[in-house]
Structures are given as structure tokens and as C-alpha cells.
Amino acid sequence: MTFRIAGDLEVRRLGFGAMHLPTEPDSARAAAVSVVRRAVDLGVTLIDTAYLYGGGANEELLAEALHPYPDGLLVTTKVGVARTGPGGGWELNGRPEVLREQVDQALRRLRVERLELLQLHRVDPGVPLVDQVGALRDLRDAGKVGRIGLSEVTTAELEQARGVVDVASVQNRYSLVDREHEPVLRACGAAGIAFLPWRPVLGAATDAAVGAVADELGATPAQVALAWLLARSPVVLPIPGTANPAHLEENVAAADLRLSADQLARLDR
Template sequence: MASTAFDIGGDLGVRRLGFGAMRLPTEPGADREHSLAVVRRAVELGVTLVDTAHLYGGGANEELLAEALYPYPEGLLVTTKVGVARTGPDGAWRLDGRPAILRDQVDQALRRLRVERIELLQLHRVDPETPMADQLGTLAELQAEGKVGRLGLSEVTVGELEQAREIIDVVSVQNRYNLLDREHEPVLAACEAAGIAFLPWRPVAAGTAGERTEIAAVAAECGATPTQVALAWLLGRSPVVLPIPGTARIDHLEENLAAQDVELTQVHRERLDRLTG
């Protein structure tokens, strides 16, 4: 059985199977109340890593998490991301890593999450129009000021990770990765070699896992669902992998979190390893 815990940055202990809050409805009404219930249930079931971002509703997702969970239980990590802003034509979302934007989004996150320090902050995307040194330098300044504890990246290449590590101490990388989509395999390998947490977003290929005969067959043999097999495969793929499956339904949440109890044999893993998207 794969280890269920990981220390991000060597000192921030979390359970490896986390929760991605992106899909939660935030508009007032019954859907929002259900979102609050989903988040609270996730923590009740032992989740200690919850992922959000400024992009998710322009901060509305951060406010939702604070409403659901504040005051936060000891040991709970709510990580957020900055670097995407409504600064495009007609207020459209665009990558924006200018220092003033990053600083403003961090200050907004501190207020919305009701914290004095964001223990893990990730750059949502590298802005190609702003020098990386300016983007990461700003985050390092915020870290030095005590507003941020640790720094991570999202959707980066191996080269960008190497470049970033010359500027900051990178403790996490959040890239798209799952059983059927392994484009970022080289990035995962680089993270594993350096002991950097790798948070795969979209950890389950939406709507496809159950359609693959081999995944369905393994699931039947394990007494699990295809989704649970996909998550169990990730947990066994590398000790640095911290999946953050997201859902707006409590039954799906409970299904996802039960994946840590699914035991794949070596033969199962070899069969799954041979799959490609």
C-alpha cells in the first residue's frame, strides 16, 4: 500500500489524496449550500489539502472555502493560485504575472481566506509577456514579507521548472496528468528526483476512464470503480503525487477518497501502465 502522507517542502504534512474546489458552485442559493456541505464533508473524511485559485470565480471560490471551513482545523492546508486576471480586452481572463497584479491577488486571497499567511501559493501559469524573474521575484518578496509560506508552480515544462528553481525554492508543481494523459511525465520525473510535490489536476480523465475496457476489467477485479482505479494508480505512480480530484457531489467525493484503500497488484499496475490516452 502506498504511503498516504507527504511533507510538502519537507515540513508541511498533508494526506496525499486532496480535494480540488474548482467545480463547486458559488452563486447564492441551494447549490452554494450544497457546495459548503461538500467541502465540510471532505474535511470530515480526513482531507487536509484543498486547492483553489483566484481564477475560480475571481476569488468567489476562496470566499466559499472560508465560509465553509473557517476557523480552519489544525493541519488543514488551503492552497491557492495567482497569475490569471481579468485584464484582457473587455475584461476577459488572461495570463497576467505583472508584479502589481500578483501582489493584489495575494492580498485579496489573504482577505478572502481570512488568513495572515498563505502556506502554499502557486503561480497559476507563467505569463509569457512578463519576465519570469519579475513574476517569481515578486512571489519571493511576498514570501520574505511573511504573506506567503511556500511557493509552487502550475502548468510548467521541465525547462521552466529548472529556470524557476534558480530563482525560488519550488516545493510543488500542479500540472495536468492522469492515467490516460501522461504528457507531463518528464515534469513528474523531475519533481520526483527533487522531492517536489506533484499535484495532478484533472487526475481522472473525465468521462473516459470507465470506457476503457482494461480499466473496467481491473476495477471489477479489485471490487472498485474505474475512477477509484485511476486514483489508486496515481497514488502508486510516485510518492510525490498528490491527486486533487474535484467534485460538487458528496457521493462522488466519498467514492474518490475511498480510492486510497484500493490495492492494485503489480500485475494490475503493469496492465494499466501500458495504456495510453
């Protein structure tokens, strides 16, 4: 079960979100390295990170665990959120000079010469969207970025961005019980744009319909939620994240779970 991002970058549709991996230099970090290596051993070929996750520490962790990267593995990162100052809080920052600097830092931390997929973490309302996307396009043209994606966008923002550059992916919050961005998913499906739902199993554990289907299949609610996403649209690439090895195994196994037409209909309702 694979998808070609931008028509040429093939990945398995069930990916891994690295946000929850601890990065402190202790036993928890060593366990995180083991988890992400195990994800790759299980066949995961899409791993999602971001500068926001620890101010780059998450990117460094992935490089420590996986570099030199196996053939076919895509590590995608996000830029566009920055600290207000040393030790300060986080704020949206899509100024072109900030995006350029964050891309250069990501290249260094991930130990690569090109980011095959780079996503704008959020649209900064203080900077024209065309300027933010235009800066990423210029980085692509300079050879530092292969493909460009967006995160937490509306259909209008997606359309506007596509007027500036080819958009390869969209990463919005979406799950079986949280379908606020259904219009964005439909737009991505129509255009063949990869849709990476974050928080993909949100609410599954407490939903009665999900629990009933899980009991019927001898699966976990999280597995049912992931299987539903994979059946929802061929452009959906869920990126469940965990630091728990057992949960990782369960999540990856969800790719082989098949829901009947009746079960899908019940979950859709």
C-alpha cells in the same frame, strides 16, 4: 499515506480540488459548503482553489465553509490570471504588481495572514519568468506566503524557477491516460517536489483496461485511476474535484485501494 510539502508541511496525499463547487447564493451553494465540510470530515487535509475560480468567489466559499480552519488543513490557492476589465475575459497576467494585489486579496478572502502554499497558475509569456517567481519570493520574504509552487510548467521552466526560489509544488495536468507531463513528474520525484495532478481521472470511465481492473476490484474506474496515481510516485498528490457527495466518498476511499503488481503493469501499458 502522507507527504511533507517542502519537507515540513504534512498533508494526506489524496486532496480535494474545489474548482467545481458552485458559489451562487442559493441551495447549490449550501450543498457545496456541505460537500467541502464533508471532505474535511473524511480526512482530506489538502484543498486546492484559485483566484480564477469565480474571481475569488471559490476562495470566499471555502472560508465560509471552513474558517476557522482545523489544525493541519492546507488550503492552497493560485494567482497569475486576471480579467481584461470589468466583466471581461480572462488572460494570463504575471506582472509583479498584479501578483502582489492578488495575494493581498486572497489573504482577505481566505481570512488568513499567510498563504502556506501559493502557486503561480500559469507562466505569463509576456513577463520574464524570473520576475514572476521573484515577486512570489518577495512575498514569501515579507511573510505573506509560506511556500511557492508552479502550475502547467515544463521541465525547463521548473529548472529556471528553482534558480530563483525553492519550489515546493507543481500542479500540471496528468492522469493514467494523459501522461504528457511525465518528464515534469520525474523531475519532481527526483527533487522531492510535490506533484499535484489536475484532471486526475480524465478518461478513466471509458478506458477498457481501467474498467477491467475496476471490475476485478469491485471499484469504480475513477478509484482505479486515483489508486494508480498514488502508486505512480510518492510525490503525487491527486486533487480530484466534485460537487457530488457520493463521488466525494468514492474518491476519498480510493486511498485505501491497492493495485497488484500485475494490475499496475497492465495499467502502465
